[in-house]
Amino acid sequence: MNFINKLSAAWAGNNSLLCVGLDPDLGRIPAHLQQRPDAIVAFCKAIIDATADLACAFKPQIAYFAALGAEDQLEEICAYLRQHHPHIPLVLDAKRGDIGATAKQYAREAYDRYGADAVTLSPYMGFDSVEPYMEWSGRGQIILCRTSNAGGSDLQFLNVDGKPLYQHVAALVADKWNSNGQCALVVGATFPEELAQVRAIVGDMPVLVPGIGAQGGDIEATIAAGKNGAGAGMMISSSRAILYATPAADEDFAAAARRVALETRDAINLHR
Secondary structure, three states, X not given: OOHHHHHHHHHHHOOOOEEEEEOOOOOOOOHHHHOOOOHHHHHHXXXXXXXXXXXXXXXXXXXXXXXXXXXXXXXXXHHHHHHHOXXXXXXXXXXXXXXXXXXXHHHHXXXXXXXXXXXXXXXXXXXXXXXXXXXXXXXXXXXXXXXXXXXXXXXXOOEEOOEEHHHHHHHHHHHHHOOOOOEEEEEOOOOHHHHHHHHHHHOOOOEEEOOOHHHOOOHHHHHHHHOOOOOOOEEEEEXXXXXXXXXXXXXXXXXXXXXXXXXXXXXXXXXX
């Protein structure tokens, strides 16, 4: 099953547009796990099991693992996800952007080493930086378009033939780059008007939407701007708000994460 079909099945099967980000911070995971050699694995597995029926995708951010020299733990987590929850797409958040043979090595890392269904990529170096990933049939390429950070406007709002650059990127990906039918875009929830513009340009193409939860994006505005004709079309990502939810008196960290994920999934669905 290719990335788009797998994502579509997860949207329907879990009645969810929620993407759970996996950004493990050793300083924030529960104290009883911090001294374990497999602390990151234990933490992420518990989060995955607690939220898998509420998510349309899981999105590990590679920097949180690489900074700790924990790529082997990321491999184990990805293998666990593929074995125990194979119906949920695995999106590797890497934001790669090189070309040629180097890009092909990054693709091998994402698709072969970690088994990702899709990987986030930067379009700054053009189609040369995306094309090598398309050699992996059925795998997804999620292209940065209108990012959720304020500084994104430094480049993404530059005028290109009368339109902001992010709209040019959206049209380029939708019209020319999506030759394998497995492309998607990253558009932040912090800019719902821009999200609506992108949706109008790309039709039903999936959009990865960071920026709700800890970053403060408005769920109702995000859904209104970004949903496709079927009331889906989005992977709305939340990481820290779910991973580090404050447990109630009768909860452990995984139960707290599940509670917040359920609240978020249901809040999203309320506006679909």
